[in-house]
Structures are given as C-alpha cells and as structure tokens.
Amino acid sequence: xxxxxxxxxxxxxxxxxxxxxxxxxxxxxxxxxxxxxxxxxxxxxxxxxxxxxxxxxxxxxxxxxxxxxxxxxxxxxxxxxxxxxxxxxxxxxxxxxxxxxxxxxxxxxxxxx
Amino acid sequence: xxxxxxxxxxxxxxxxxxxxxxxxxxxxxxxxxxxxxxxxxxxxxxxxxxxxxxxxxxxxxxxxxxxxxxxxxxxxxxxxxxxxxxxxxxxxxxxxxxxxxxxxxxxxxxxxxxxxxxxx
Numbered sequence: 001x002x003x004x005x006x007x008x009x010x011x012x013x014x015x016x017x018x019x020x021x022x023x024x025x026x027x028x029x030x031x032x033x034x035x036x037x038x039x040x041x042x043x044x045x046x047x048x049x050x051x052x053x054x055x056x057x058x059x060x061x062x063x064x065x066x067x068x069x070x071x072x073x074x075x076x077x078x079x080x081x082x083x084x085x086x087x088x089x090x091x092x093x094x095x096x097x098x099x100x101x102x103x104x105x106x107x108x109x110x111x112x113x
Numbered sequence: 114x115x116x117x118x119x120x121x122x123x124x125x126x127x128x129x130x131x132x133x134x135x136x137x138x139x140x141x142x143x144x145x146x147x148x149x150x151x152x153x154x155x156x157x158x159x160x161x162x163x164x165x166x167x168x169x170x171x172x173x174x175x176x177x178x179x180x181x182x183x184x185x186x187x188x189x190x191x192x193x194x195x196x197x198x199x200x201x202x203x204x205x206x207x208x209x210x211x212x213x214x215x216x217x218x219x220x221x222x223x224x225x226x227x228x229x230x231x232x233x
Contacts, residue, residue, distance in 0.1 A: 001176075040219035049209055049223035050160065061221070093160060097217040101175040102162035 002027050002096050006105035012113040019081040021108045023072075023094035030074045031098065038098035041070055041079045044107075045090045053092075054079065086112065115140035117210050117224035125204075125231050131197040135210030135224060142191045143168045148216040151184065151195045153206040154226070161206075165216050166193055173216050200231045 003026040013019040029038045037057040042050035052061045054070035057077055067082045081088055089112060094105040121133035135149070142149075150165030164174035166184045174182050178197070186193040197204060208229055212222040 038217070042220070049226055050220070051223075052219060052221050055219040095160075095219065097213070097215075097219055100173050100217050101177070102213075102217050104160040104162070106159050 001101055002029065002099060002103050004094055004096055004103050004105035006092075006094060006108050008108060009106070010109040010111065012111045013081075013084045014113045015086065016083050017113075019084050019088070019110055021079040021092050021094075021110070023077040023079070023105050025075045025077075025096050027098075028074045029096045029098035037073050037077070038096055039070075039072070039077050040095045040097060041068075042093045042095065043088075043090045044093065050093060081110070084110070084112070115212065115222050117212065117222055119208060119210050119224045119227040121227060121229070123228060123230060125200055125229060126233050127201055127231055128199055131195070131200050131204060131208075131229055131231070133195045133208055133210075133227065133229070134192050135194070136190075136192045137212075138191065143188050146214065148173075148213045148218065149186065149193045150211050150213060150216075150220075152209045152211055152220070152223075153204075154209070155203075155206045156228075163195065163197075165213060167216065202231050205229065205231045 005024045007022045039057040041054040044050040058070045071078050091107045091109050116138045118136045125131045148165040151163040166172045181198045183196040207226040209226045210224040211220045
C-alpha cells in the first residue's frame with residue numbers, strides 16, 4: 001500500500017494569514033505517461049462528509065474558492081490556503097489514487113489562532 | 114444534483130455481518146465512467162477505503178478487508194451494497210458511500226454517512 005503522511009497534525013493560523021499543509025507519499029504517484037500526479041485533497045468539517053477540493057494535485061474542483069491551491073509532484077505535495085477564513089476551520093486530508101487500495105493521509109486540523 | 118444515501122442497521126453484534134445499502138438518485142448510476150464505493154471513518158479518526166464496484170459488477174477491494182467484504186450492485190434499483198462479515202468492535206465507524214471518477218480515482222460525491230456500532 002502507498003502510505004500517505006501529512007504534517008503537521010494540527011495548526012493554528014490567524015484570520016487572513018496563510019496556512020500550509022504537507023503530504024508525502026511513500027512512493028511516487030506521478031504517472032510518467034501523462035505527467036500527472038494522482039493526488040487529491042479534501043476538507044472535512046465537523047458532522048459532514050469530506051468535500052473534494054483539489055485533484056491531479058493542483059486542479060481546483062468547481063466552486064472551490066481560489067484561496068485554496070495545491071502544488072507538488074511525485075511524492076511531496078502541499079495544500080495552501082492563502083488567506084484563512086473562519087469557514088476554513090476543518091480537517092484536511094490528502095489521498096492518492098495512483099493505485100489500489102486508495103489511501104488517505106491522517107489528516108491535518110486547521111484552527112483559528 | 115447527484116445524491117447518495119446510506120441505509121442499514123446502526124448496531125451490529127460481534128461476529129455478525131454488517132450490511133449497508135447506498136441509493137443513488139438524481140444521476141446516471143449506470144454511466145460507464147464512474148465507480149461506486151465504500152469508505153469508513155472510525156470515530157475521531159481518519160479515512161479508510163473499503164472497496165469499489167463498477168456498474169457491470171467488477172470489484173476492487175482493500176486487501177486489508179478483502180477476506181470479509183463483498184460489494185454488489187443492483188442497477189435496476191439504482192443502488193449498491195456492502196456486506197462486511199465477522200465484525201468486531203474495530204469495525205465501528207461512520208460508513209460513507211461514494212462515487213469516484215475511475216478506479217482508482219478521487220471521490221467527487223459522498224453520502225452523509227451512517228454510523229455503525231459493533232456491540233453486543
């Protein structure tokens with residue numbers, strides 16, 4: 001299985017400041033034939049299912065605010081919230097879909113400082 | 114707007130079989146491009162993919178659960194089902210049904226989830 005490791009486990013950021021979440025995969029999730037990294041990001045608020053934010057490591061899902069951005073390739077990825085809003089308080093997960101079984105990172109909890 | 118809704122018992126006894134159904138509405142269940150799956154989340158913990166099925170019946174299971182899991186589909190009823198055998202307390206979780214764009218793939222639609230507790 002491809003192990004996904006997120007850091008930090010939690011972070012507290014002031015409103016309007018930048019939040020950065022890291023995700024590392026135990027093997028490359030970059031498919032050389034199309035140069036795409038098979039990596040997605042989700043946001044989960046309390047009592048709700050996860051919501052897709054990003055796929056192909058950097059493609060924003062329709063309707064997702066542009067303050068959310070994804071970057072990285074191969075084994076190292078980052079989700080950035082450029083200007084944290086109160087409604088962004090949530091747990092964020094990365095997920096690889098390069099190979100079965102699908103695997104998720106352990107989650108990063110984002111709070112307001 | 115596609116909707117997925119889980120249904121099934123909220124309490125299952127140890128060693129018995131957990132059975133859930135996901136009903137898909139307002140969408141084309143038999144579309145040739147999507148897979149339908151189950152993901153679970155123990156209380157306060159992270160996400161674990163259980164498996165996925167194509168409308169034709171092809172399945173993909175997490176090896177960690179494969180010996181106990183069966184996912185099936187009924188296209189006439191627009192639903193798919195999960196059976197997890199020989200459950201223990203470790204199977205207590207919020208169970209989500211979900212749609213992925215492929216297998217493997219990202220999850221673009223989730224059900225609201227149903228909590229299943231394994232306890233005598």
